[in-house]
Amino acid sequence: MSQQTTTRADIHVDAWIALQKDLGKAPNTVAAYARGVTDFAAFCRGQGVDPLDARKGTIAAYLAALHTRPPGGGYAGQATSLPALPRQLANASLRHRLTIIRLFYDYLVEEGLRATNPVLRGRRGSLDGRRRRGERGLLPVLRLLPWIPSEGQWDAILKAARSEPIRNRLMLALAYDCALRREELCALNTSDFDPSHRLVTIRAETTKTKAGRVVPYSAATGQLLAAYLPERRKLSRSRGPLFLSASPRNRAMPISKWTWSKVMHTLGTRAGEPKLATHTMRHLCLTDLARVGWDIHEIASFAGHRSIQSTLLYIHLSARDLSAKFAATAAELHEARLASIAEIRQ
Incomplete structure (x- = not known):
């Protein structure tokens, strides 16, 4: 980056990316982190927000913008040109982007540059002497079944x-x-x-x-x-x-x-x-x-x-496997229970 355009946020973004290299992360991982954090920083600048001061609302707006980024590369309503997305990002890709931002803000908190991390972590409920409710993150986790050939x-x-x-x-x-x-x-x-x-x-x-x-x-x-x-x-x-x-x-x-x-x-x-x-x-x-x-x-x-x-x-x-198992184990019981229902007349 040129000296004239370097901002306080740019310095810390570059420092965080360099830290990932020094920690021995795989080159592809470092490259993905760099793309994600610089993309988010560009979005913040387009919104007139300093990335170091972003709040939860900015994070949510960024996720919404990822859904609407046009083929030309910039976000809707934003003049800054950014890499075009090949297609709408899947849930796993959006969560990956969110994880990159969360790790960046973890770094800022550790360095004393922020008091809190604006990226909400999802937590499961637990019993540790008292009941605690589970907390949802910003994005739900979708568990899609893998495709396997017939x-x-x-x-x-x-x-x-x-x-x-x-x-x-x-x-x-x-x-x-x-x-x-x-x-x-x-x-x-x-x-x-x-x-x-x-x-x-x-x-x-x-x-x-x-x-x-x-x-x-x-x-x-x-x-x-x-x-x-x-x-x-x-x-x-x-x-x-x-x-x-x-x-x-x-x-x-x-x-x-x-x-x-x-x-x-x-x-x-x-x-x-x-x-x-x-x-x-x-x-x-x-x-x-x-x-x-x-x-x-x-x-x-x-x-x-x-x-x-x-x-x-x-x-x-597959459904075929489940059907076979059902027929071998539970079909007779289910048929007996359903027989009485089938006898009901209006």
């Missing part, structure tokens, strides 16, 4: 995958077989595999929770791995990242998570399933483990979750 949709995806290079087919197999996150999949090394026992180590530094785990993979995935390794040796004979780019521009370079996202998007388009994403294979694997009777704690360990609550969000039993 059998017909899965067959269409597999048919489209048959024309993919062996590398992509192996990645698809590992993503499902081991319930891997996108980052975990792309960060796999050749040394992470134990072919004799068909085990793969997910290193702690590559995981979301920073906790490593060892998971098995199937014989079919092992066959794909054996078929891919000679292809990889044509690109590089050095040990290291397993999945390498074969494109002339990035030849023998490790593929990025963005590349894998593009591969899955293209595959979903060819299969006629635009909802297919990198996380779909993980959702499907964990759901299948639940379908065959795995205990919730076993699924959490396999998935690398710290909390059972996280595991519950990933387990999606």
Whole structure:
């Protein structure tokens, strides 16, 4: 920023972003924090409010403005040009923006620049000797069921995958077989595999929770791995990242998570399933483990979750599964109770 336009708020925004780098946050996290806080600061200036003095009303107005930002980039009624949103932000994205602002104000409170944080935190009620009511945050939490393909949709995806290079087919197999996150999949090394026992180590530094785990993979995935390794040796004979780019521009370079996202998007388009994403294979694997009777704690360990609550969000039993279970357990009882209701005459 130029010396002429730098404000007191700009100085503290820059200091907070620098702090995130110094704390060792991932580059993508730092970039997301920087986008979020500078976007909010620009909104405040457009409203004639110093970001350091913003109150709850300003936060609420910002969230409302995110819903109405036009394609040109600025907010409704605001001259300041800001990055255009590709589409209306989802609930999770809005909550992420709100979390960034809350963390920024936590920093200001810690530095003694503010007495309070204007971003209201949601709290659950508790019993700690006295009854306390739960408090709602500024945004509700929407728990959306993950999309998983039906059998017909899965067959269409597999048919489209048959024309993919062996590398992509192996990645698809590992993503499902081991319930891997996108980052975990792309960060796999050749040394992470134990072919004799068909085990793969997910290193702690590559995981979301920073906790490593060892998971098995199937014989079919092992066959794909054996078929891919000679292809990889044509690109590089050095040990290291397993999945390498074969494109002339990035030849023998490790593929990025963005590349894998593009591969899955293209595959979903060819299969006629635009909802297919990198996380779909993980959702499907964990759901299948639940379908065959795995205990919730076993699924959490396999998935690398710290909390059972996280595991519950990933387990999606389809209406067909629920119908089958209902028919096997409760249908007769329900029919008996409903029979008397059906006999009622006007």
